[in-house]
Amino acid sequence: MAGTSSPEAVKKLLENMQGDLRALSMECRKKFPPVKEAAESGIIKVKTIAARNTDILAALKENSSEVVQPFLMGCGTKEPKITQLCLAAIQRLMSHEVVSEIAAGNVINMLWQLMENSLEELKLLQTVLVLLTTNTVVHDEALSKAIVLCFRLHFTKDNITNNTAAATVRQVVTVVFERVVAEDELYKDTIEQPIGIQGNSNRRSVSTLKPCAKDAYMLFQDLCQLVNADAPYWLVGMTEMTRTFGLELLESVLNDFPQVFLQHQEFSFLLKERVCPLVIKLFSPNIKFRQGSNTSSSPAPVEKPYFPICMRLLRVVSVLIKQFYSLLVTECEIFLSLLVKFLDADKPQWLRAVAVESIHRLCVQPQLLRSFCQSYDMKQHSTKVFRDIVNALGSFIQSLFLVPNTGNASTTVNQTGGSVPGGTASAQTNPGILGMGGGVTVLPAFEYRGTWIPILSVSTQGSAKATYLEMLDKVEPPTIPEGYAMSVAFHCLLDLVRGITNMIEEELGQVEMDSEITPDAQSSPTHSSELQDFHSASDQTDKETVSRAVWEEMVNACWCGLLAALSLLLDASTDEAATENILKAELTMAALCGKLGLVTSRDAFITAICKGSLPPHYALTVLNTTTAALSSKSYSIQGQNVQMISPSSESHQQVVAVGQPLALQPQGTVMLTSKNIQCMRTLLSLAHCHGAVLGTSWQLVLATLQHLVWILGLKPGVGGALKPGRAVEGPSTVLTTAVMTDLPVISNILSRLFESSQYLDDVSLHHLINALCSLSLEAMEMAYGNNKEPSLFAVAKLLETGLVNMHRIEILWRPLTGHLLEVCQHPNTRMREWGAEALTSLIKAGLIFNHDPPLSQNQRLQLLLLNPLKELSNINHPDIRLKQLECVLQILQSQGDSLGPGWPLVLGVMGAIRNDQGESLIRTAFQCLQLVVTDFLPTMPCTCLQIVVDVAGSFGLHNQELNISLTSIGLLWNISDYFFQRGEIIEKELNKEEAVLQKQAQEKGVALNRPFHPAPPFDCLWLCLYAKLGELCVDPRPAVRKSAGQTLFSTVGAHGTLLQHSTWHTVIWKVLFHLLDRVRESSTTADKEKIESGGGNILIHHSRDTAEKQWAETWVLTLAGVARIFNTRRYLLQSLGDFSQAWDVLLDHIQSAALSKNSEVSLAALKSFQEILQIVSPVRETEKPDTPPAINVPVPVLIGTVTATGFGRSFMRSDSIGERIGRYNATEPPVVTDEIEDLNLWWAAWNSWFRIGSESTKPPGSCDKTTFIPSQPFLTALIQIFPALYQHIKTGFSMDDLQKLGVILHGAVSVPISSDASPFILPSYTEAVLTSLQEAVLTALDVLQKAICVGSESMQIMYPAIFDQLLAFVEFSCKPPQYGQLETKHIANAKYNQAEWVALNYVPFAERSLEVVVDLYQKTACHKAVVNERVLQNIIKTLRMPLSLKYACPSESTWKLAVSSLLKVLSIGLPVARQHASSGKFDSMWPELAHTFENFLFTKSSPPDNLSIQEFQRNESIDVEVVQLISTEILPYANFIPKEFVGQIMTMLNKGSIHSQSSSFTEAEIDIRMREEFSKMCFETLLQFSFSNKVTTPQEGYISRMALSVLLKRSQDVLYRYIEDERLSGKCPLPRQQVTEIIFVLKAVSTLIDSLKKTQPENVDANTWAQVIALYPTLVECITCSSSEVCSALKEALVPFKDFMHPPTSKVQNGES
Secondary structure, X not given: OHHHHOHHHXXXXXXXXXHHHHHHHHHOOOOOHHHHHHHHHHHHHHHHHHHHOOOHHHHXXXXXXXXXXXXXXXXXXXXXXXXXXXXXXXXXXXXXXXXXXXXXXXXXXXXXXXXXXXXXXXXXXXXXXXXXXXXXXXXXXXXXXXXHHHHHHHOOOOXXXXXXXXXXXXXXXXXXXXHHHHHHHHHOOOOOOOOOOOOOOOOOOHHHOOHHHHXXXXXXXXXXXXXXXXXXXXXXXXXXXXXXXXXXXXXXXXXXXXXXXHHOHXXXXXXXXXXXXXXXXXXXXHHHXXXXXXXXXXXXXXXXOOHHHHHHHXXXXXXXXXXHOOOOHHHHHHHHHHHHHHOOOOOOHHHHHHHHHHHHHHHXXXXXXXXXXXXXXXXXXXXXXXXXXXXXXXXXXXXXXXXXXXXXXXXXXXXXHHHOHHHHHHHHHHHHHHHHHHOOOOOOEEEEOOEEEEXXXXXXXXXXXXXXXXXXXXXXXXXXXXXXXXXXXXXXXXXXXXXXXXXXXXXXXXXHHHHHHOHHHHHOHHHHHHOOOOHHHHHHHHHHHHHHHXXXXXXXXXXXXXXXXXXHHHHHEOOHHHHHHHHHHHHHHHHHHHHHXXXXXXXXXXXXXXXXXXXXXXXXXXXXXXXXXXXXXXXXXXXXXXXXXOOHHHHOOOEEEEEOOOOOOOOOOEEEEHHHHHHHHHHHHHHHHHHHHHHHHHHHHHXXXXXHHHHHOEEEOHHHOEEEOOOOOOOOOEEOHHHHHHHHHHHHHHHHHHHHHHHOOHHHHHHHHHHXXXXXXXXXXXXXXXXXXXXXXXXXXXXHHHHXXXXXXXXXXXXXXXXXXXXXXXOXXXXXXXXXXXXXXXXXHHHHOOOOOXXXXXXXXXXXXXXXXXXXXXXXXXXXXXXXXXXXXXXXXXXXXXXXXXXXXXXXXXXXXXXXXXXXHHHHHHHHHHHHHHHHOOOOOHHHHHHHHHHHHHHHHOOOOHHHXXXXXXXXXXXXXXXXXXXXXXXHHHHHHHHHHHHHHHHHOOOOOOOOOOOOHHHHHHHHHHHHHHHHOOOOOHHHHHHHHHHHHHHHHHHHHHOOOOHHHHHHHHHHHHHHXXXXXXXXXXXXXXXXXXXXXXXXXXXXXXXXXXXXXXXXXXXXXXXXXXXXXXXXXXXXXXXXXXXXXXXXXXXXXXXXXXXXXXXXXXXXXXXXXXXXXXXXXXXXXXXXXXXXXXXXXOOOOOOOOOOOOOOOOOOOHHHHHHOOOOOOOOOOOOOHHHHHHHHHHHHHHHHHHHHHHOOOOOOOOOOOOOOHHHHHHHHHHHHHHHHHHHHHOOHHXXXXXXXXXXXXXXXXXXXXXXXXXXXXXXXXXXXXXXXXXXXXXXXXXXXXXXXXXXXXXXXXXXXXXXXXXXXXXXXXXXXXXXXXXXXXXXXXXXXXXXXXXXXXXXXXXXXXXXXHHHHHOOOHHHHHOOHHHHHHHHHHHHHHHHHHOOOHHHHHHHHHHHHHHHHHHHHHHHHXXXXXXXXXXXXXXXHHHHHHHOOOOOOOOOOOHHHHHHHHXXXXXXXXXXXXXXXXXXXXXXXXXXXXXXXXXXXXXXXXXXXXXXXXXXXXXXXXXXXXXXXXXXXXXXXXOOOOOHHHHHHHHHHHXXXXXXXXXXXXXXXXXXXXHOOOOOOHHHHHHHHHHHHHHHHHHHHHHHOXXXXXXXXXXXXXXXXXXXXXXXXXXXOHHHHHHHHHHHHHHHHHOOOOOOOOEOOEO
C-alpha cells in the first residue's frame, strides 16, 4: 500500500497509464476509430486530473469509470492483441486500487463477455484474481458474477484452464472469507458481539450482516445448494458443478475459517440447517450398502458407495467434529455413530480403511474425546458415543481376525505395492507372505486361529497421518494392503491410551499441585467449602470433582473395549515390539485406573497382564473369577468370552521353560514362553513403579508371581529371598539357558520389588501386606491334609517386607505377626516351621534393630515386639512351643538384662500352660515357677511381683492334679512371707514407680488405672494376694476351697497389721464382700445332682452328697468368717467412712442367705442376723478392763459421715468428728453416746428384715412339685425378731413401715405347711388352737397397738391401719388366704410323706382377731383418725361377709360371733356417727349398714336340715335382737340419719313383717319355721313409728309419713292376697299363718285409723287419708270370708270408716261458695 502511494509510484503510474492509452490509440487507429478517440480523450483526462489535484490517486478513483472506459472498449474489439493490452492496463489500475465500485462492475461485465466468447481464459482468471484480492470494491452481484465466471472456466475442455480455474475458485472463496475476518476485526470494538450461539437459535435475516459477511453467507449457502444438486440463489449463471469439488470447497472454508461460523449466528445456522443434513444425506448410500449383496460382474446399482465423495465427506465430518463440535453436539453424535457403522464387516474394505483413518484422527485428540465423553456418555439418555468408538475398534480388530480373507492375498498386495506410502509396505509384506510357506516368520505380525496379519508402520506415534483420506485424485476406490486397517486400528488404540492417560495424569498432577498450594481444600474439602474465606479452595474442589467425574467416565467408557482388543492383540502378537507396546498400554491403563480409584477396571487390566504371564489355560482361580465377572458385563463385546488363548498361539512362541503347576493335584508340566516372561517383567515393573495405586490388586499380582516363581522353581532362602532351587518332587523343572541367565535377574527384581515397599505410603503398604496374607492363606488351604511341599512364597515375602520396613514396623506389625501366628497353627509341618521361623526372626530382628528412639526408651514398641511371642502360647503344637521357648531363651541370653518391662510377657509365657496340656507340661511349668519364686524375685522389678502372684494363683486353679493346687496355695503363703520380710524395700520401690505413673496419668488427664487403685501400691500387692486366695476359695473342688479359705482368713489375721488403715476398706469391699458375692452366686447355681462317692472309696455323708450341699457348707463358713472379721476388727472398721454401707452389704448377704432355698443356710443366716444385731446393741459397759474386746462386747458405732439408709431419713450430726476422735485413745474403746448412727443401723436392719420377710412370704408364680415354701420354724423365727427390733425403731416407725409389716404378717400367715410337717405343728384339726406363728403375728400387732396407745398424736393415726390388718385376718374365717397358685389340701385329705401342702385352720385365728378388733374399737371409737378413716364402715363391711353367709360359714361360731360383735360395735359406734352426722364422714357407712342388715336378716343360705327347733328359735331371737337395735338406736334418731337409709330400713321392716316365711320349707315345717316373733317385732316397729302424734321436727314428720305409707301399702297387699287365696281355696281352710297374718293386719288398720283421728289434722297429709279411704272397698270384699276370727276382726276394722261419710259439698267457685 505504502509502495503504491509514494510520489514516485504515483508519477510512474501516470506515465504508464498515458503509455497504455497511447499504445491503445496506436493499435486501434485503423480498425476501431471510436476506441482511438476514447483513448486520446483519456490521455487528456489523466493529465487534467494530475494537474488539478493534490491527492491524485483519490481523484483517479473518483473518475475511474471514465479512465477505464477506453480499455473496456478495447476489450470489446475481441482482438487478442488489443484485449491483452487492455487487460494488462486494467490490472495495473486495479493493483493501485484506483478502480471504483461502478468501474469494477463494468470491468466484470466485460470479462463475462470475453468468457462467453472463450477468449483469453487464463488472463481473465488472472484479472479476476487481481480485482478481488487487491481491494474490496467488488460486492454483491458483481462479486457473484466474478465467482460464477471462474466456476464456468473450471468446466472447459482445456485441462490447464480447468486446473487454473479450480485454483482460482479456491483462492477467491478464501478471499471472500478473509474479508469477513478483516471486517469483524475492524468493527470488533464498535458493535456488540452477538450472544454466544445456541444450538437451536432461529434463522436470522441476512440483512443484519455487514457487506462482506453477507457476500460470504450467500456464497456458502450456494455452495451447499450446488453440492446438494439444487439451483443456486446468488451464483446466477452456473452451468455445471461437481460434488467432489463442492465438498472440497466446503471443507477448506470450514477448516480455514471456523471463527466466522462460530461468531455469526447466521453462519452457524447454515452449518446446522444446510451442511449437516447435506452430509447425512450424501452418506446414505454408504450406510445402506452391504458388501456381497451383488457380485462384481452385474451392473453397478444406483446407490453404490462412491469413493471420492465418501472420502471427502469423511474429511468434512472430521473438520466439523474438530472445529464445530460445541455447536453441533447432536449432529456430531450422528456422524460419530456413522463412523462406527462404517467399521462393520459388511462394508467395503476401502470404506472401513477410510473410516479407521478418520477415527484415528479423533483418537489423537484427547481433549476432543473428553468432550465426547462429557456430551454423550455422561448424559442420561444419550448414545454412549465414546464407548461405542472404542468398542467398535475392538470389534473391528476382532472381525479382521475372524473374517477369512477372500481372494488371493499375495496378488492384491503386489498390485497395490505402489500405493502404500514410500512403497515400504509391499517390500515388507511380500517376504512375509512367502515366509508363511516356509513356516518361518520374518515380519512383525499378528496371528490368531490361523489368520495371519502383518503389522505395517503406518504413522509415527501420536500423529494421525492418513493415506487414503488424502487420495483426492483417485476416482476408483484403491486396494488396501493386507494389515493396513489392522495396523491403523492398533495405532488408534495405542494413541487413544497414550492420549487419555497423558491428559488425565497431567490434570491430576495439576490438581495435586493446586491442592498443595491450598492445603485447606485438600485436608478438609467439606470444611473449607463451608467457610466463606476459602472461595478459591472450594471452587477448586468443585472443579476437581467435576473433572474427576469426567476422567472416571472416560475410563469407564473405554476400558472394556480396550481391554478386549488389547488382550486379543497381546495373544495374537508375534512381534516383541508390538507385545511391548500392548503391555505398556495395559500397564498405563492399569496405573491410571489405580490413580482414579476405579477398582474393577484396574483389576481387569492387571488380570490381563497376569494371564499373559502364565501358560495357556493355566488354572488360577483369582484370575478366572475376575474374567468371568468381566465377561458378564452387559457391554462386553463379541469375542470377549472367546477363550483368549488358543492352541495355535503356542506354535510361534519360543518355549523357554517347563515346570510344575502349583496345584493341589500334580497335573503334569506346563510351559512358559518368552512372551510369558515378557509379561512377567511388565507385571514386575507395574508393581515396582505403581505399587502405591495397586490397592487390592496386589492380590492378583502376587498370586501370579507366586505361580511363576513356583513354575520356575525358585525357593526361599535365609531372610526370605528366593533362590533357584530344586523341587522336592524331583527334576521336573526344565529351564533353557535363556531363562537360566534371566533367573537371578528375576529373583533380584522380585527382591527389589519387596525392598521398594519401604518407599510405599502406609495405606499401600497395608494393601501389599493384606495381599501377601491372603496369598499365604491360599497356600495354607492347599497344604491342608497333605505333607507335600507347600508354596512358601508369601511367607518368605512377608518376612522380607517386614525386615525392610523395620523402621516403621509398628504400623505393619499387627497384621504381619497376626498372620504368621495363623501360619504357625497350620497342620503342615513345613509350613508351620517356616511360619515360626519368620515370626521368631522378625521378633529377634526387631529387638536388635537400632530403633529411633531406642527400645529402652520406647517400652510400648518393646512390648509390641514381644507380644507375638506371648501369642504363640495359644498354639498347641509342641514343635511351635519348642520354638517359642528357644526364642525366649535366646532373648533372655541376649537381652535378659534389658528385659525390664518385658518381664510380664516372659512370665506370661510360663503361666500360659493350660489345664488340657498334659500333667507333665504343667508340672514342668510349675517347677519353672518355683524356680522364679526361689531365685528371681529379688532381681525383677517389684511391679512384676503381682504377676508372680497371678501365675502362682493360676496353678492353684489347675485341676489336673490336686497336689499342685494345694502346693500353689502354700507357694502363695511363701510369697506373702517374702512380702512381709522385705516389706520396706518393696514398698519404697513401688511408691517410686507409683509416683511416675501418677505423673504420667495426670499429664494425659486420665485416672491411674490399676487394680485396687486408691490403696498404696504395697497394699495393692497384698490385696492381689488376697484376691487370688479369694478366687481359690470358690474353686470347684471342696478341698481347695477349704484350704484357701483357711489360708485367706489366717493371712488377713497374721499380716493384716501391715495394711494401711484405709486399705481395710478395700479388704472389706473388694476381697471379703466380693468373695461372699461369688460364694453366694455359686451356691445358688450349684448342681442338685447326687454325688455317689468322693473319689476312691470315700463315702460322703448324706448332708454333703450334692454339689449344692457342699457349697452350702462353704457359704455358711464364709459368712461366719466375714462376721468374725467384723467382730475382731470392729474398731478399725467403724473408723472407716462407710461402715454403714458395709453394714448394709453384710445385711444384704445375710438377707440373700436367709432367702436361700437351702434350709441349713437360711436358718444359719437368721442366726447371723441375730448375732450381728447383738453387736450393735448399745449396752453401756464403761468399767470394762482395757483388754481387746471379745466377740460379744458391744461395739461403739460408726465414726464418720452418716448416710441414711432408711426412707429418706437423714439425721444431723450433733458433734464434730474431731471431738469424737479426740476421745479415742489406744487403751480405751470410745464410748459413743450419740444414738443417731445406732438408729441408722437399726433402720438398715429393719429394711433387711422387711426384704427377707417380703421375699420369703411372697407366693410363688408357678406351682409345681419343686416350689420352695419356707418352713414354719423359719417364719416363726423371722416374725419373732420384730418385737425386739421394733423397740429400737419405734420413734421413726411410719405408716409406710406399718403397711410393709402388714404385708409380711399377712404373707407369713398365708404360707401353708407341708403335709409331713403338719403333725408337729397342728395338734389336730378339730381343736381350735392357734399355731405358734399365728401367735407371733398377733403378738407383733399387740406390741404395735400398745406402743401407739402411749405414743404421740402422730403415731395414733396408725390405728386405722391396724384395724385394716386385723380385719383382713377376720376375713380368713370365710375365705382362707390363697398362697399364690398353690393347691392346698384339707388336712383330712393330705397324705403324710408326700410333698403336698396343707391349709391351716384359720377360724380360731380369725375369731381371735375379731375379738381384738372389738376390743380395740371399744377403746378408740371416738379417736379422730378412727372417725376420719371410716373404721366403723370397714368393720361393718368385713362383718357383712360372715353375716350374709350365715349358715354357709365354715364354722357356725363365726356368724354368731360376728352378730354379737356387730351389736357391740354399733352400740358404741352409732352415737359417734350421729355426733359427726353433719361432717359427712359417715355418709358412706349407712348404705353399707343397710345392706348388712338386709343380707343378715334375709339371708340366702338355708339353715342346715338337722337344725333343731330350739336352735331355730335361738337363731330367731338373734334376728329379733337386731330389729330391737334398729328400733332403739336408729329410728328414734331419724333426724340425724340420711333419708334413704331410713327408707331402706322401712322397706326392710315391711319385708320382714310380710315375707318372713322361707319359701324352701315344706308344708309340714311351715308352722315351726315361720319367724312369727320376728314378723311381729317388725310390724310393731313399723306401727310404733306410724303413731306420730308428737312430731317435733319436719324430719320426724317425714319418718312418720313414710312409716304410714309403708304400712298402708303393706295392708293393701295382704288383703288382696287373702281375698285371692280365699276365692281359690274353696272349701279348704287357709294355712294357719296366713289367717294369723290377716287378723294381725285388720287389727293394725283399726288401730291406725284411731291414732290418725287423735292426731292434729294438719299433721296428716291428704295423701295418707286417700290411702286409708282406698282400703275401704278391699275390706268390703273380705266380708265373704269363712273364718269367724277374721270376721270379728273385720267388723272392728270397718266401724271407724263411718267418720269419713259426709254429704258432698258444692265446689267453691271464684272465691264464693
